[in-house]
Amino acid sequence: MTSSAITANGLRKSYGDKTVLDGIDLAVPEGTVFSLLGPNGAGKTTAVKILSTLVTPDAGDIRVGGHDLASAPQAVRGAIGVTGQFSAVDGLITGEENMLLMADLHHLPRPEGRRVAAELLERFDLTEAAGKPASTYSGGMKRRLDIAMTLVGDPRIIFLDEPTTGLDPRSRHTMWQIIRALVTDGVTVFLTTQYLEEADELADRIAVLHDGRIAAEGTAEELKRLVPGGHVRLRFTDPTAYRDATAALPHSAGDDNTLTLQIPSDGSQRDLRTILDRLDDAGIEADELTVHTPDLDDVFFALTATTAPAAVPAQTDATKETVR
Numbered sequence: 397m398t399s400s401a402i403t404a405n406g407l408r409k410s411y412g413d414k415t416v417l418d419g420i421d422l423a424v425p426e427g428t429v430f431s432l433l434g435p436n437g438a439g440k441t442t443a444v445k446i447l448s449t450l451v452t453p454d455a456g457d458i459r460v461g462g463h464d465l466a467s468a469p470q471a472v473r474g475a476i477g478v479t480g481q482f483s484a485v486d487g488l489i490t491g492e493e494n495m496l497l498m499a500d501l502h503h504l505p506r507p508e509g510r511r512v513a514a515e516l517l518e519r520f521d522l523t524e525a526a527g528k529p530a531s532t533y534s535g536g537m538k539r540r541l542d543i544a545m546t547l548v549g550d551p552r553i554i555f556l557d558e559p560t561t562g563l564d565p566r567s568r569h570t571m572w573q574i575i576r577a578l579v580t581d582g583v584t585v586f587l588t589t590q591y592l593e594e595a596d597e598l599a600d601r602i603a604v605l606h607d608g609r610i611a612a613e614g615t616a617e618e619l620k621r622l623v624p625g626g627h628v629r630l631r632f633t634d635p636t637a638y639r640d641a642t643a644a645l646p647h648s649a650g651d652d653n654t655l656t657l658q659i660p661s662d663g664s665q666r667d668l669r670t671i672l673d674r675l676d677d678a679g680i681e682a683d684e685l686t687v688h689t690p691d692l693d694d695v696f697f698a699l700t701a702t703t704a705p706a707a708v709p710a711q712t713d714a715t716k717e718t719v720r
């Protein structure tokens with residue numbers, strides 16, 4: 397069984413009267429990408445700062461990398477890397493010097509530091525720019541340097557706070573490749589992002605933070621099933637088959653011009669089986685069947701509207717039933 401890289405139970409944090417995190421539970425299995433999503437000001441950065449020991453929580457049991465955050469913050473710091481909004485890159489010195497500084501901070505012997513720095517600069521396509529001041533780097537290069545610096549200490553858990561904000565699409569895709577490669581190496585990634593597409597692309601599990609609580613948590617697919625709008629579309633070339641299917645599927649909406657039927661569905665296996673059984677029973681063969689689920693944008697807006705639905709634990713098959 398995979399063990400947890402990060403667990404938090406009852407995590408709370410207020411600033412004055414403002415409750416930012418109001419009893420949050422999180423569990424991030426090792427070697428996975430967990431994404432925390434939320435509107436601006438939802439508390440994502442606060443959560444990252446707490447889990448990475450930069451801010452003290454008001455309450456909560458937190459374990460990171462197998463260490464208790466309250467009693468062993470130094471051990472937690474040794475197990476993690478943090479990059480993001482509070483970048484560690486010094487613009488006045490070169491990329492290579494930034495890397496060597498990091499190697500010194502990790503007390504690597506000089507030759508070892510040089511080797512690790514050169515290797516990481518190469519891996520992140522920064523060898524050519526290594527001798528130039530980091531202030532001359534593009535946004536994408538700075539982010540790559542930032543991650544490369546984080547990896548000098550070989551952390552097994554990395555917090556990425558909005559790692560692609562402000563990057564162009566190409567740099568964003570490069571960053572996604574970097575993140576996937578980290579996970580392939582067994583690193584656990586805790587990612588905050590304002591791009592739902594990014595969470596959809598990368599995250600094994602996603603938690604939506606709203607009003608200080610986790611409004612919903614699950615895989616991207618599980619979350620998409622939470623909001624209405626999903627349907628199955630059947631396309632026919634034979635008008636008779638189309639008409640028969642319309643009769644066999646009473647809740648369908650048909651388009652007589654394109655011979656297409658749309659049936660409301662959550663896209664689940666059980667739902668699909670019901671539809672296919674009805675078609676089989678009536679001896680009807682569709683020429684094309686497609687399943688349409690709402691995208692993560694729909695989920696995000698539905699969940700972060702003023703009245704959010706209750707938290708939905710979507711961890712097991714049994715609880716998936718409640719998702720529908």
Ligand SMILES: Nc1ncnc2c1ncn2[C@@H]1O[C@H](COP(=O)(O)OP(=O)(O)OP(=O)(O)O)[C@@H](O)[C@H]1O
Nearest residue numbers: 411414416434435436437438439440441442443590
């Ligand atoms: N040091 C602080 N003192 C007072 N209030 C703070 C402090 N840090 C954060 N806050 C408040 O806590 C709330 C959550 O902030 P946080 O930066 O965690 O949100 P976020 O989800 O990361 O937002 P964004 O996507 O805009 O970065 C905000 O209302 C913010 O003003």
